[in-house]
Amino acid sequence: MSRTSLSPSLIATLSGEYYTDPSVFAAEQERVFEAMWFCAVRASELAGPGAFRTVQVGRESVLISRSRDGSVRAFLNICRHRGAKLCTEESGEVKRAFQCPYHAWTYGLDGKLVAAPNLTSMPDIDRVEYGLVNVHVREWLGYVWVCLAQTPPSFEADVIGAVAERLGGAEPIENYGIDDLRVGRRITYDVKANWKLIIENFMECYHCATIHPELTEVLPEFADGFAAQYYVGHGARFGEEVKGFTVDGGEGLDRIPGVAQEQDRRYYAITVRPQVFVNLVPDHVIFHRMYPMAHDRTVVECDWLYLPHVVESGKDVDRSVELFHRVNQQDFDACERTQPAMSSRAYAKGGVLVPSEHHIGEFHTWLQHKLDARPTQ
Numbered sequence: 001m002s003r004t005s006l007s008p009s010l011i012a013t014l015s016g017e018y019y020t021d022p023s024v025f026a027a028e029q030e031r032v033f034e035a036m037w038f039c040a041v042r043a044s045e046l047a048g049p050g051a052f053r054t055v056q057v058g059r060e061s062v063l064i065s066r067s068r069d070g071s072v073r074a075f076l077n078i079c080r081h082r083g084a085k086l087c088t089e090e091s092g093e094v095k096r097a098f099q100c101p102y103h104a105w106t107y108g109l110d111g112k113l114v115a116a117p118n119l120t121s122m123p124d125i126d127r128v129e130y131g132l133v134n135v136h137v138r139e140w141l142g143y144v145w146v147c148l149a150q151t152p153p154s155f156e157a158d159v160i161g162a163v164a165e166r167l168g169g170a171e172p173i174e175n176y177g178i179d180d181l182r183v184g185r186r187i188t189y190d191v192k193a194n195w196k197l198i199i200e201n202f203m204e205c206y207h208c209a210t211i212h213p214e215l216t217e218v219l220p221e222f223a224d225g226f227a228a229q230y231y232v233g234h235g236a237r238f239g240e241e242v243k244g245f246t247v248d249g250g251e252g253l254d255r256i257p258g259v260a261q262e263q264d265r266r267y268y269a270i271t272v273r274p275q276v277f278v279n280l281v282p283d284h285v286i287f288h289r290m291y292p293m294a295h296d297r298t299v300v301e302c303d304w305l306y307l308p309h310v311v312e313s314g315k316d317v318d319r320s321v322e323l324f325h326r327v328n329q330q331d332f333d334a335c336e337r338t339q340p341a342m343s344s345r346a347y348a349k350g351g352v353l354v355p356s357e358h359h360i361g362e363f364h365t366w367l368q369h370k371l372d373a374r375p376t377q
Contacts, residue, residue, distance in 0.1 A: 034058035075132035168233035235266030
């Protein structure tokens with residue numbers, strides 16, 4: 001990353017191959033996405049026993065479901081018999097068990113092998129040993145986080161710690177009561193760009209004055225190029241005439257009661273590596289999860305979360321959703337315009353970061369350390 005000819009105010013980026021080389025992406029799958037805590041699904045999607053969802057985590061399909069005791073369990077979505085994908089649907093509900101569509105091996109909601117053709121004639125088969133392969137699970141902020149590593153890293157340090165580092169402590173995010181909020185809108189974006197371009201874009205606001213006119217109207221300080229994430233504990237203040245975090249700056253919805261006075265009329269952005277963005281405003285929370293699918297393709301699932309009565313009463317959230325939906329579209333368009341240039345000879349040695357982007361350099365250093373480390377699983 002070093003360049004002897006760089007001006008003192010600039011630092012170098014990753015080189016283009018980090019965004020275009022499938023072997024780099026394969027290493028990221030193994031040493032980042034399969035080794036760290038990965039935010040998978042909203043817990044409320046698993047409403048009752050047998051409800052399930054499948055998600056891609058690195059190279060693995062992971063089956064996440066609600067068991068009979070009400071806990072959330074996660075397994076590799078692979079039949080232990082011949083390796084067929086167990087659940088082929090993205091989401092659904094089973095009554096009592098998961099059955100492989102190939103040879104009908106059947107697993108209980110706890111992952112134990114409960115039935116198979118001619119199983120009684122094979123009394124030596126251990127039904128636990130040949131059950132589904134467990135994946136580590138944690139619940140926080142109303143989401144299910146999974147980790148494929150045999151020995152997971154500290155959730156408190158890596159996930160809760162990332163929020164605390166950004167906000168100056170973990171307590172400020174608890175004020176929003178995210179566990180109890182409801183999904184008022186979900187939009188899924190299929191972005192033809194490398195996941196790192198998306199996370200780098202989210203971390204900086206040097207581009208905000210150029211491509212986010214609606215956002216800078218609501219948050220005027222963003223026009224100066226420094227993102228809220230550049231400063232620990234800082235929340236970008238709403239413009240003086242702005243009444244709410246809406247596309248036209250008009251009134252928002254009911255304010256979340258726990259939001260502290262010093263958090264009111266402010267916007268906070270948080271990155272939880274490797275694939276979560278959290279945006280906090282007084283009346284709702286915008287929660288992004290990235291699913292990196294290939295070196296040049298990333299699926300982003302974005303939830304707009306509101307107080308339960310706002311969603312249940314059918315209040316119109318369109319103006320609220322529209323602001324960040326436009327921001328997402330503008331950002332993802334920029335990332336898709338950038339992706340083809342990553343293979344240009346002009347970017348073979350990378351680009352540069354201006355001072356308001358220098359914190360992205362720390363992200364690049366972090367990633368390189370991850371790729372250089374030995375996988376733990």
